[in-house]
Amino acid sequence: MNYARFLTAVSAARKPSPIRILTELQQRSPPSLISLAGGAPNPNTFPFQSASIKVKGGEALVMDEPLMKRALQYSGSYGIPELLSWMKDLQKSLHNPPTAGYSSERGQMEMCVTTGSQEGLCKIFEMLVNSGDNVLLDAPTYSGTLAALQPLGCNLINVASDQHGMIPADLRKILERWDPADAQKPGSSVPRVLYTIPNGGNPTGASMTCERKQEVYELARKYDFLIIEDDPYYFLQFQKVSSSDLSLYSQRPWAPTFLSMDVDSRVLRTDSFSKILSSGLRIGFITGPKPLVERVVLHIQASTMHTSTFTQLMVSQLLHNWGPGGFLKNKLIYILDGFLSFSPVCFVDVAEWHPPMAGMFLWIKLKGIKDTQQLIMERALEKEVLLVPGGVFNINSSDPCPYVRAAFSLSTPQQIDEAFRRLADLIKDAM
Ligand SMILES: Cc1ncc(COP(=O)(O)O)c(CNc2cc3ccccc3n(O)c2=O)c1O
Numbered sequence: 001m002n003y004a005r006f007l008t009a010v011s012a013a014r015k016p017s018p019i020r021i022l023t024e025l026q027q028r029s030p031p032s033l034i035s036l037a038g039g040a041p042n043p044n045t046f047p048f049q050s051a052s053i054k055v056k057g058g059e060a061l062v063m064d065e066p067l068m069k070r071a072l073q074y075s076g077s078y079g080i081p082e083l084l085s086w087m088k089d090l091q092k093s094l095h096n097p098p099t100a101g102y103s104s105e106r107g108q109m110e111m112c113v114t115t116g117s118q119e120g121l122c123k124i125f126e127m128l129v130n131s132g133d134n135v136l137l138d139a140p141t142y143s144g145t146l147a148a149l150q151p152l153g154c155n156l157i158n159v160a161s162d163q164h165g166m167i168p169a170d171l172r173k174i175l176e177r178w179d180p181a182d183a184q185k186p187g188s189s190v191p192r193v194l195y196t197i198p199n200g201g202n203p204t205g206a207s208m209t210c211e212r213k214q215e216v217y218e219l220a221r222k223y224d225f226l227i228i229e230d231d232p233y234y235f236l237q238f239q240k241v242s243s244s245d246l247s248l249y250s251q252r253p254w255a256p257t258f259l260s261m262d263v264d265s266r267v268l269r270t271d272s273f274s275k276i277l278s279s280g281l282r283i284g285f286i287t288g289p290k291p292l293v294e295r296v297v298l299h300i301q302a303s304t305m306h307t308s309t310f311t312q313l314m315v316s317q318l319l320h321n322w323g324p325g326g327f328l329k330n331k332l333i334y335i336l337d338g339f340l341s342f343s344p345v346c347f348v349d350v351a352e353w354h355p356p357m358a359g360m361f362l363w364i365k366l367k368g369i370k371d372t373q374q375l376i377m378e379r380a381l382e383k384e385v386l387l388v389p390g391g392v393f394n395i396n397s398s399d400p401c402p403y404v405r406a407a408f409s410l411s412t413p414q415q416i417d418e419a420f421r422r423l424a425d426l427i428k429d430a431m
Contacts, residue, residue: 001107001265003291005184006192006226011127014298020305024076043069053314061317063310071310077300079113079285080309083316087111087271090324091287095260099289107265107289112297115307117232117272117284122148123299124228124268127292128193129154136174136194136225138166140363140393140403142202145195145230156395157191163354165208166196168215175223183224192225198258200233200359203393203405207237207357210255217261225266226292229258232272232284233359235328265289273315275360275409281311347420350427360409363390368431371400375430385422 004012022037029035050068053061063071078084088111092100099109114120121144129135131153137145138161149156160170175191183190194216198208208216220227237254258267268288273281286293300306319327353364364387366372376389390403404423408416 001289002184003107003289006128006292007295008127008130011295011299014295014302016298017301020077020301023074027076038074040074043072046072048072055318055321058318059321061314061321063313067313071313073309075306075309075312077112077297077306079111079307080312080316082320083113083312084111086316086319086324087113087285087287090327091259093324095257097259097287098261098263099259099265102265104290107291109287110290110293111285111287112293112300113307113312114270114284114286114296114300115304116274116279116282117230117270118144118148119282119304120270120284120286120296121145121228121230123296123303124270124286124292125149125152126299127295128226133193134189134191136171136191138196138201139395140203140390141195142197142230143392146393146395146397149195150395158395159194161201161204161206163204163206163357165198165201165206165212166216168212168219171216171219175219178223180223190223190225193228194220194225195228195230197230197233198255199231200236200356200361202233202359203361203388203390203403204363205354205356205359205361206363208255213255213258214261217258220266221264227258227262227267229267229269231257231269232275234271235276236360237358238356259287268292277315277318281308281315283307283311283315347424350424350431360407362406362408364404364406365402366404366427369402369427372402372404375426376404379426379430380423383422383426385419385426387423 019038022035023040026033026035026038046069048068050065051063053063055061088109091097091109091111097109099107102108114123125148129149129152133154134157135149135154136157136159139156139158146156157174159174160167171194178190180190182188196208196216198213200207217227234257239254257269259269266289268286271285271287273283277283286296322330350368351364351366353362356362366375369375371391373389373391376387380386388405388407390401390405391397391399393405394401406419411419
């Protein structure tokens with residue numbers, strides 16, 4: 001793969017930070033090394049001495065004095081080694097990416113820790129998207145992605161989707177505007193990036209089938225574009241997995257990921273611990289070709305420097321205590337029966353929806369309502385119910401949109417029923 005043609009001028013201009021090189025050199029050196037190089041503060045001056053964090057149903061995480069000094073100090077921009085190696089093992093076990101065995105030049109699988117997958121997305125977009133570029137994505141889509149992409153001045157091209165995710169036939173029809181042979185030509189307008197949320201889409205709850213992913217990947221090969229697989233709801237797929245035995249993952253009932261079919265090293269995958277361990281800890285991961293992950297890390301060096309060392313160490317201790325099998329056993333059970341059995345009678349005559357396949361959202365079309373913005377932002381609060389008007393998930397948020405997004409992660413089944421009873425009243429009043 002010729003990655004140079006995918007980089008923005010800003011990303012191509014980034015150079016390794018000399019200070020960060022020294023930090024990483026020091027971290028790889030024996031304790032006998034005396035460094036007068038890095039401008040790191042002396043942890044003996046820090047007020048925090050140790051910590052013990054109680055874990056539900058498991059052993060406490062202990063940070064004794066030496067570990068606390070490390071936790072409070074600068075660390076490497078890729079992420080701390082023990083967390084990265086744990087995640088690399090998990091990615092290889094779950095997705096068996098062809099790129100794991102590639103050379104660096106061929107796009108060997110590499111990873112870095114990000115401060116939430118939101119940071120990862122933001123830095124990936126800054127690396128790949130120039131003003132005026134054509135970017136493919138299924139809409140509606142995550143409003144945080146639109147917020148990161150639209151200020152870059154790119155041209156967002158909406159690929160139709162349904163309850164099974166992006167529709168390859170529509171993507172093919174869009175791409176027929178271009179000759180694939182032009183893709184590598186300088187100044188070509190052939191799209192170079194496709195963004196999608198393959199599981200438990202936000203806001204739709206839709207998940208892509210294996211067949212659709214394969215068709216999209218073949219189109220990516222034909223027109224030579226990169227795929228950004230934003231998958232924070234991967235572990236929130238409702239089809240139960242019978243075993244936490246990693247070796248069985250190749251037969252798991254879930255559709256394979258784009259990462260697992262990436263023979264060309266053209267997939268950048270963002271994962272997140274927000275929906276399964278903690279959203280406030282801000283831990284995400286990028287998995288992708290080494291030449292591209294390296295450039296994201298250069299941006300991290302010049303911005304956040306690295307994700308909190310303390311947070312990374314805390315999560316790493318938990319994951320090592322659980323082991324990969326324990327992690328999957330602990331975190332794959334995410335069934336909100338209350339919502340999945342959701343079918344309040346009061347609601348079916350005023351709205352329609354598809355049951356979500358994963359994630360935490362329901363995408364609801366309100367019958368007889370042209371645009372939900374005013375209904376939700378002005379009238380819903382009177383009825384003491386709040387949802388997100390669907391327009392915020394569309395490329396043109398001012399276009400009328402009859403949908404609302406409901407999140408079912410924070411409410412009890414009883415609260416959900418009551419909320420929809422109130423919404424049904426609101427819709428009937430409005431009609
Ligand atoms: C598809 C997709 N990709 C990336 C992210 C970012 O997750 P991170 O790993 O935590 O950075 C998200 C998070 N989505 C949301 C976050 C959120 C935070 C506060 C309040 C509301 C929020 N609502 O509504 C959201 O949908 C997502 O849905």
